[in-house]
Amino acid sequence: MRPDEYVEAVLELVERIPPGRVMSYGAVADALADRSGRASARLVGSIMARHGGGVPWHRVVNAAGRLPPGHEREARERLRAEGTPLRGPGADMRASWSPEEGM
DNA sequence: GGGGTGACCCAGT
């Protein structure tokens, strides 16, 4: 799988996250590991930073539920609008979603 | 080719 295809796969998966649910960078990397053989939370993070526009990037948070630096306000607002449970500074990880669950 | 960096993660202190 070429790097640009990996990017496509990440964005595709992020688009499938249902409103009101979230996924961590690590979970995304994990879910794609089967299909691509590669898994790196850091890589997913950098992909979202560079190509995240155009997909519901606010549904992807870090493992602690923290929102992306510099976009906390924006992400919080969108999550609240979707009814995503919030806890403390970010999202409530009890709302985390997995691809298996959505099929 | 070598080295620093980052929207990360986990275990240990």
Added chain:
DNA sequence: TACTGGGCCACCC
């Protein structure tokens, strides 16, 4: 609760 160290991997000097 907060910090640290090691692992991770594409990108950019």
